[in-house]
Structure formats: structure tokens, C-alpha cells
């Protein structure tokens with residue numbers, strides 16, 4: 001059974017909690033086990049929590065969940081680009097899948113609601129990668 005860790009941003013809580021619910025439901029459907037969920041203040045804090053989970057031998061893969069919504073500046077681009085790059089770096093460093101379930105940047109709140117399904121896609125990717133890399 002694939003054992004998943006989930007890191008979820010609390011920023012835009014109304015959206016990210018729906019993402020977490022969908023992620024847990026899809027993990028159950030795929031017969032994967034969610035062994036740990038870590039809540040972080042925002043997407044920018046996700047990489048450190050991902051590293052913490054990847055160091056856990058009981059975690060086969062990590063799913064990241066969040067929504068980066070545009071503001072008046074390009075700050076959303078900074079948050080997303082830096083976090084997503086470190087997520088990839090950590091996956092390669094620990095040789096474990098880390099799936100991107102973070103929507104945005106450059107996104108409105110309505111568009112964020114329309115992309116809650118990114119959570120399902122991320123769980124699917126994490127489980128597929130675990131099975132294919134093991135085989």
C-alpha cells in the first residue's frame with residue numbers, strides 16, 4: 001500500500017480545506033494510506049514541511065495542496081515559483097515523488113474554486129509514481 005504524507009496551506013482556507021477533503025477521498029479510492037497531514041500557514045512554508053515528511057521512512061510520497069491567488073502585485077508569482085521549485089528539488093534530493101496540488105498563480109478566487117480538483121490530480125500522480133518507480 002502506498003503511504004502518503006500531505007502538506008496543506010491554511011492560506012485561502014475555504015478552498016484548501018476542500019482540496020484536502022478531495023485528496024483524502026481519492027487516496028481512499030486508490031487504496032493509498034494517508035499517514036500524516038501537516039498544515040502550514042501558506043504555500044511558501046510548504047517546502048520545509050515536505051522535507052520533514054520525506055525524512056520519514058514511513059512516507060512513500062508527499063502531496064502538496066494550496067491555492068495562490070493574485071493580489072495587487074506580483075507577489076503571488078514569487079510565492080508560487082519559489083515554492084514549486086523547491087518542491088521539485090526536494091523530490092529529486094530524497095528520490096521520492098512530491099506531487100503539485102497547488103493552484104495558481106495569476107488566479108482569481110473564482111478560478112481557485114474551479115481548480116479544487118488539482119488535489120485529486122496530485123494524489124493520482126503521487127500514487128502512480130510510487131507504483132511505477134517501484135516496478
Ligand SMILES: Nc1c(NC[C@H](O)[C@H](O)[C@H](O)CO)[nH]c(=O)[nH]c1=O
Nearest residue numbers: 009011041042043044066067068069
Ligand atoms: N498570497 C498567498 C500566500 N501568501 C503567504 C505566503 O505563502 C507565506 O505564508 C507568507 O508570506 C509568510 O511566510 N500563501 C498562499 O498559500 N496563497 C496565497 O494566495
Ligand SMILES: CC(=O)[C@@H](O)COP(=O)(O)O
Nearest residue numbers: 071072073074075076079
Ligand atoms: C500572493 C500573496 O501573498 C498575496 O496576498 C499578495 O497580495 P499583494 O500582491 O496585494 O501584496
